[in-house]
Amino acid sequence: MITVTPHEPFVHPALFYEGNDQYVAGTVPFLREGLDAGEPAAVAAPPDRLKLIREGLGERAAQVRFIDMTQAGRNPGRIIPNVLRKFADAQPGARRVRIIGEPIWQGRSADEYPACVQHEALINAAFTGRAVTILCPYDAGRLEQQALGDALATHPVVIDADGERQSTAYSPEEIIARYNEPLLAPLDAAACTFAAPTLPETRDFAVSRARALGVSGVNLGDLELAVAELTTNSVVHGAGSGTLRIWAESDRIVCEVHDGGQLTDPLAGRRPPNPTQPGGRGLLLVHQLADLVRVHTGPDGTTVRCYLPS
Secondary structure (H helix, E strand, O other), rough: OOEEEEEOOOEEEEEEHHHHHOOOOOOOOHHHHHHOOOEEEEEEEEEHHHHHHHHHHHHHHHHHEEEEHHHHHOOOOHHHHHHHHHHHHHHOOOOOOEEEEEOOOOOOOOOOHHHHHHHHHHHHOOOOOOOOOEEEEOOOOOOOHHHHHHHHHHEEEEEEOOOOEEEEOOOOOHHHOOOOOOOOOOOOOOEEEEHHHHHHHHHHHHHHHHHHOOHEEEEEEEEHHHHHHHHHHHHHHOOOEEEEEEEEOOOEEEEEEOOOOOOOOOOOOOOOOOOOOOOOOOOHHHHHHHOOOEEEEOOOOEEEEEEEOO
């Protein structure tokens, strides 16, 4: 049973499970308890996990919102605004909202994993003070020990076969800093420098290079828009100039923009847009377009790398 105290309206436990039976035992009662209390509930998980929960809930599955996390959360940077906040914000009259979110599963790539862990750490800042419970399952039988250790640092409460306990390793700020990793581009990546007067030429350079690498149609349009947003952000917020790099990696095109500014808001690009605030949507839009976004920032500048389909 998840403990909710009046002094901590936001609750963010990790569920360590092994096998389907433990998964169902840890998730279905959590949802039933919320439904019995009149709390809106959603589940964002891979399809095989969704199937188990649907079957476990039976007829009550119709009361729960189901979301394929392999699609909605393919880019971990989209999960807070597009999945968690989108559902929670749509329940303004609810006493409490319950969500199951499983952003880390076996098969996540080495490039995706740091963004996943930072996402889990940033949930705590994104929901501070809100009456929301987000339960995050971790497949303890198949995930690497690093993933389980990081889960202890990003979740204040851990639930496993032995029960519920406080995590003595909880330190989300340390995780955000640890995975703020330098991003090294290939030496042969095509590159160009830019400033305000050369933004159109820089966008044309990226489109031409992407086209030469086989990108076309909608994917080419998305790449052009992402490059335009990132380079404009560098001019406006990142010391007025920067360097664009672009290369092919497996079945994706990678665009990277580096500038001399420092990103001080770790939730930048992960908040739903404020309809009354002009601007400020550039990085959010890049997250919507890209399969993955990685960021490294520090006193020497900021690098934003986005992976788009080719």
